[in-house]
Amino acid sequence: xxxxxxxxxxxxxxxxxxxxxxxxxxxxxFTYSMTWVRQAPGKxxxxxxxxxxxxESTNYADSVKGRFTISRANSFDKLYLQMNSLRPEDSAxxxxxxxxxxxxxxxxxxxxxxxxxxxxxxx
Amino acid sequence: YELTQSPSVSVSPGRTAWITCSGDAxxxxxxxxxxxxxxxxxxxxxxxxxxxxxxxxxxxxxSTSGTTSTLTISGAQAEDEADYYCQSSDSGGTYVVFGGGTxxxxx
Numbered sequence: 001x002x003x004x005x006x007x008x009x010x011x012x013x014x015x016x017x018x019x020x021x022x023x024x025x026x027x028x029x030f031t032y033s034m035t036w037v038r039q040a041p042g043k044x045x046x047x048x049x050x051x052x053x054x055x056e057s058t059n060y061a062d063s064v065k066g067r068f069t070i071s072r073a074n075s076f077d078k079l080y081l082q083m084n085s086l087r088p089e090d091s092a093x094x095x096x097x098x099x100x101x102x103x104x105x106x107x108x109x110x111x112x113x114x115x116x117x118x119x120x121x122x123x
Numbered sequence: 124y125e126l127t128q129s130p131s132v133s134v135s136p137g138r139t140a141w142i143t144c145s146g147d148a149x150x151x152x153x154x155x156x157x158x159x160x161x162x163x164x165x166x167x168x169x170x171x172x173x174x175x176x177x178x179x180x181x182x183x184x185x186s187t188s189g190t191t192s193t194l195t196i197s198g199a200q201a202e203d204e205a206d207y208y209c210q211s212s213d214s215g216g217t218y219v220v221f222g223g224g225t226x227x228x229x230x
Contacts, residue, residue, distance in 0.1 A: 035219065044206075044208065044221060044222075045208050045210075045224070047218065047220065050218065095165070102212040104216060106212075107155070107210075107216075109167055109170040109171075110155070110165075110219075111170070111176065113164040113166070115164050
């Protein structure tokens, strides 16, 4: 059974940092790209960042570029999102998802999702 | 790059619901559809325009014509009430883009 379990969320002050983790199990983690998607309260889904299966290629939404860093540890089946210079508008539920790498006219589907972790940015 | 969805669609039980998604790159990029019930994580229901993941009801189908992709839910049931999001990639096929979501009401 594929499982994705996020952790590391919580309350941060504007300008502060948080590091989200996602523990993956039930599949060969190193063969899949991984993606973070967020959802502000009462709002729609927003793509945040994607990392390739090897970790060599990464993409970021313009709204987080330069502030967030996606990484992975294939030896430990873990995905991470380092979030720096946090802003109130970064407040959202952050979902860890499998897939999402795009190329050649197609994207790998986001076929499994974690339950999400809440990030709140407020003074 | 944007994908445009109607904010809401209503359907009577047992009837067919159509949820559309418009985007200039859809003729060249696949569409994906996700169902999100209240308080839950999204679930993939259609990928690559028309494909249905295992475990997803046959009542869900997808199609694309020109710049519009459509999710069709046949014989709508109360359990289908949810938010539905389309997803594709930008025109360069580099990153994920979501539509704004459509709230389906079954009444």
